[in-house]
Amino acid sequence: MRKDFMGTGKYRLTVIVAFAALMIGDVSAPATAASARVGGELAGAAVxxxxxxxxxxxxxxxxxxxxxxxxxxxxxxxxxxxxxxxxxxxxxxxxxxxxxxxxxxxxxxxxxxxxxxxxxxxxxxxxxxxxxxxxxxxxxxxxxxxxxxxxxxxxxxxxxxxxxxxxxxxxxxxxxxxxxxxxxxxxxxxxxxxxxxxxxx
Structure with missing residues (x-):
């Protein structure tokens, strides 16, 4: 049963990554905030x-x-x-x-x-x-x-x-x-x- 759940190769890696994302929450938010910065200023801020x-x-x-x-x-x-x-x-x-x-x-x-x-x-x-x-x-x-x-x-x-x-x-x-x-x-x-x-x- 454990072997069937974990699988092998790429499938196992996909399951582990998906599980980690669920545990730590949405990892895309920090990347989105970082990409909104332009020249050290938040996009839309006065420059x-x-x-x-x-x-x-x-x-x-x-x-x-x-x-x-x-x-x-x-x-x-x-x-x-x-x-x-x-x-x-x-x-x-x-x-x-x-x-x-x-x-x-x-x-x-x-x-x-x-x-x-x-x-x-x-x-x-x-x-x-x-x-x-x-x-x-x-x-x-x-x-x-x-x-x-x-x-x-x-x-x-x-x-x-x-x-x-x-x-x-x-x-x-x-x-x-x-x-x-x-x-x-x-x-x-x-x-x-x-x-x-x-x-x-």
Whole structure:
């Protein structure tokens, strides 16, 4: 009886495999989940890509920890009104996000010019944001704040930089913040946007 049940050769192997599958459950589920992963992301999840040609004002900004950022007026409405009445407007210099000349990385720079301001020192920093298919701009790198003279140039600018995961073309923004020292100034964070052969996520 035992010999008839077990059989021999291929039949025996088939019975053993079938029995093992029944004991441990459906073994196809993990394989299906694994095959749904694309580039480390679950299929259908938000991934970096090319932003729409027309800037979408409804896009959400996320900081490095995934929290929603207020990119409208960084210093608040009161400061904006005060600056408009008594303050000055610096020129926030920035370049397009671009591939770094050293290594496979994306980078962007920030600097300033005096505009209508009188003081000749400002605290400047810039941050890089990568666009995702869920219409979010996600912060990937920020420079350290630096006290700079106006004018730009290699010695008077900040740099934000992040190594690329691969060279797939992706949309990036470089936002710059300028805070003139000992002078009230407008709080905008202007940006330049460009597509770069660099994907970070």
């Amino acid at each position: 970096p890509g090319i932003a729409p040609s027309d800037p979408d004002e409804s896009a959400v900004y996320l900081d490095a920890d995934g929290r929603v950022m207020d990119m409208g007026r960084a210093k608040g409405l009161g400061a904006t009104r005060e600056a408009a009445a008594f303050g000055c407007t610096p020129v926030s210099g920035r370049d397009n996000p671009h591939r770094s000349s050293t290594g496979v990385a994306v980078s962007g720079h920030g600097w300033w010019n005096k505009g209508s301001c009188h003081n000749d020192r400002a605290r400047v920093y810039n941050c890089l944001y990568e666009w995702y298919t869920d219409n979010t701009w996600r912060q990937k790198a920020c420079s350290k704040p630096k006290v700079l003279k106006p004018g730009g140039g290699k010695s008077n600018r900040t740099v934000a930089r992040h190594d690329c995961r691969d060279t797939q073309r992706t949309s990036w923004r470089n936002h710059v913040d300028v805070d003139v020292i000992d002078e009230i100034d407008t709080p905008e964070r202007p940006m330049n946007q460009a597509d770069v052969d660099c994907r970070v996520y």
